Amino acid sequence: MRTLGLDLGTNSIGWAVVESVGRRVSLVDKGVYLFPKGVGENKSGEYPLAAQRTGYRSARRLIMRRRWRKQATLETLVKHDLCSGLTTQDVKNWKQDRHKYPANEVFKQWLNIKAETPEGKPAGPYYCRWRCATEQLNLSLPEDRYCLGRAIYHLAQRRGYKSNRISGEEKDGAVNAEISKLDVARGSKTLGQYFYEECLGKEPVRGSQHYTSRAQYEQEFTIICTKQHFLQI
Numbered sequence: 001m002r003t004l005g006l007d008l009g010t011n012s013i014g015w016a017v018v019e020s021v022g023r024r025v026s027l028v029d030k031g032v033y034l035f036p037k038g039v040g041e042n043k044s045g046e047y048p049l050a051a052q053r054t055g056y057r058s059a060r061r062l063i064m065r066r067r068w069r070k071q072a073t074l075e076t077l078v079k080h081d082l083c084s085g086l087t088t089q090d091v092k093n094w095k096q097d098r099h100k101y102p103a104n105e106v107f108k109q110w111l112n113i114k115a116e117t118p119e120g121k122p123a124g125p126y127y128c129r130w131r132c133a134t135e136q137l138n139l140s141l142p143e144d145r146y147c148l149g150r151a152i153y154h155l156a157q158r159r160g161y162k163s164n165r166i167s168g169e170e171k172d173g174a175v176n177a178e179i180s181k182l183d184v185a186r187g188s189k190t191l192g193q194y195f196y197e198e199c200l201g202k203e204p205v206r207g208s209q210h211y212t213s214r215a216q217y218e219q220e221f222t223i224i225c226t227k228q229h230f231l232q233i
Contacts, residue, residue, distance in 0.1 A: 001018055001019070001020050001029075001191045002018070002019045002020075002028065003017070003018050003019075003020065004016075004017055005017075005018070010037055010038070011034060011035055011036060011037040011038075012033065012034045012035070013032065013033045013034055014030075014031075014032045015030065015031055015032070015033075016030040016031075017029050017030070019190075021042075030118055036049075037049075040052060042105060052214065054188070057158050059136045067098060069156055070157065071094060071095050073090055073152065073153055073156040074086060074091050074153065075088065075091050077149045077152065077153060078091060080149075081145060082145050082148055082149025082152070082195065083107070083110060083153070084107065084109070084110040084142075084146045084149075085104045085105070085106025085107035085109070085110055085145065086104060086107045086110075087104055090102045090107075104205070106140070109149075110146060110149075110150060112124075112198065113125065113127070113128070115151065125150055125151065125153075125154035126154075126192055126195050126196040127192075127196055127198065128147045128148070128150045128151040128154065128192075129151040129154060129155070129190070129192025129193070129195075129220070129224070130192050130193050130196040131147055131151070132147065132148055132151040132192075132224045132227065132228060133190045133192055133193050133220065133223050133224055133227060134193065135227075136227065136228070137228055139228065141206075146160075148224075148228055151192065151224060152221070152230075153188065154192075155220065155221055155224075157204065158212070158217060159214060159217065160212040160213045160214040160215070160216055161179065161211055161212065161213050161214065162176055162213065162214040163175075163176075175211050178211040179211050179212065179213045182194075182210065182211070182216075183216075185198075186198075189210060190216075190219065190220040190223055190224075191216050191220050192215065192220055195210075
């Protein structure tokens with residue numbers, strides 16, 4: 001008679017087969033199978049690998065949605081001639097293959113505006129946002145149209161913080177407190193106005209030093225559209 005013996009571990013199974021004839025018992029074969037543990041380990045202890053996989057999947061989806069948002073914005077900008085050096089086909093190629101990001105040099109120059117304003121500040125996207133919120137642009141001029149398009153695309157590249165059900169209350173409270181401080185500091189100015197006039201060249205306007213909210217970006221977009229009568233184009 002043969003008997004199978006198993007030793008079950010967290011990431012291994014040991015086994016042995018013995019054969020018995022009367023009172024005589026002999027080993028037929030033995031071994032061990034190893035497999036990854038069902039949990040990971042860090043300084044805090046064990047954690048489920050499923051949660052880690054969910055985190056990776058959420059990060060991939062976030063990147064994908066950001067890409068879709070940029071593509072949809074560029075399609076609209078190209079349609080209304082608000083983007084320099086880009087065609088509808090360029091955007092379609094990027095949508096079909098995420099590695100085919102538009103490499104047109106004119107488009108790159110539109111993205112990376114680095115000229116200086118008369119005041120000596122960089123005339124980058126924040127300058128475009130400041131102009132669009134404070135001046136009535138002449139949209140018959142290509143440079144003004146592209147300035148408006150760059151401001152809108154810059155808004156699309158950012159989303160601002162918006163709480164969700166899985167966020168911790170403590171984190172939400174800290175972030176919302178910083179957003180409220182920013183609202184007090186900027187007053188009636190849009191984010192683009194405030195960052196351009198008060199922060200640009202003095203301190204970083206990106207990163208953890210400035211928490212921004214989704215509502216702030218939506219407000220600025222509405223103000224720009226109203227100021228430039230953009231919805232009538």
